[in-house]
Amino acid sequence: xxxxxxxxxxxxxxxxxxxxCPNHPPLVSSDEMRDRGLPxxxxxxxxxxxxxxxxxxxxxxxxFEDVLNEQHIPLIVRPGRSGVVDELTTGxxxxxxxxxxxxxxxxRAAALLEEVKIQGLATADEAGRAAEEEERExxxxxxxxxxxxxxx
Numbered sequence: 001x002x003x004x005x006x007x008x009x010x011x012x013x014x015x016x017x018x019x020x021c022p023n024h025p026p027l028v029s030s031d032e033m034r035d036r037g038l039p040x041x042x043x044x045x046x047x048x049x050x051x052x053x054x055x056x057x058x059x060x061x062x063x064f065e066d067v068l069n070e071q072h073i074p075l076i077v078r079p080g081r082s083g084v085v086d087e088l089t090t091g092x093x094x095x096x097x098x099x100x101x102x103x104x105x106x107x108r109a110a111a112l113l114e115e116v117k118i119q120g121l122a123t124a125d126e127a128g129r130a131a132e133e134e135e136r137e138x139x140x141x142x143x144x145x146x147x148x149x150x151x152x
Contacts, residue, residue: 002027003040010041047102049076053113054096059121061097067116068101073109076100 001010004018005028016026033040047151052068055061061077068075078098101109 002029003033003038004028005033005036005038009040010043046130047074047104049100050106051098052101052106052109053099053117055099057098058097061099063120064099064113065115067112068099068109071102071108071112073105073112075109088151 002013002015003009004011004021004025006021006025007018009018009020011018013028017026030040031041032150040126044121053064055064055077065075065077076099098110099113
């Protein structure tokens with residue numbers, strides 16, 4: 001096999017120049033790549049990405065991404081359902097996004113995402129209670145205003 005020293009693409013021995021890079025640099029052997037201190041494509045990354053969680057909407061997906069980035073956990077956010085076929089055949093399914101992380105980070109990432117979900121649910125419950133309280137206060141204010149004699 002021959003390799004491009006610029007982009008790392010791998011080619012059959014019969015190919016002479018890289019077709020991926022501008023100016024089509026000449027390809028080199030694996031020995032030349034090693035002499036230059038460059039990794040071969042199969043030596044670059046051996047992580048296997050696995051699912052750490054699912055987000056039901058794009059905002060939650062972004063929150064999950066931010067949390068994992070803060071913890072320096074590599075991730076891929078991938079739409080779980082997409083395309084016309086899903087919409088035609090299922091009709092009412094909501095979109096969701098898979099959060100993928102390297103298998104070595106899966107346990108830690110899943111725990112972080114679960115913690116964020118629990119915090120989000122607590123925040124949503126709290127917001128609901130606050131909205132109900134505000135509505136009750138508004139009703140009381142309106143009732144008091146209706147009960148008060150008109151000022152002339």
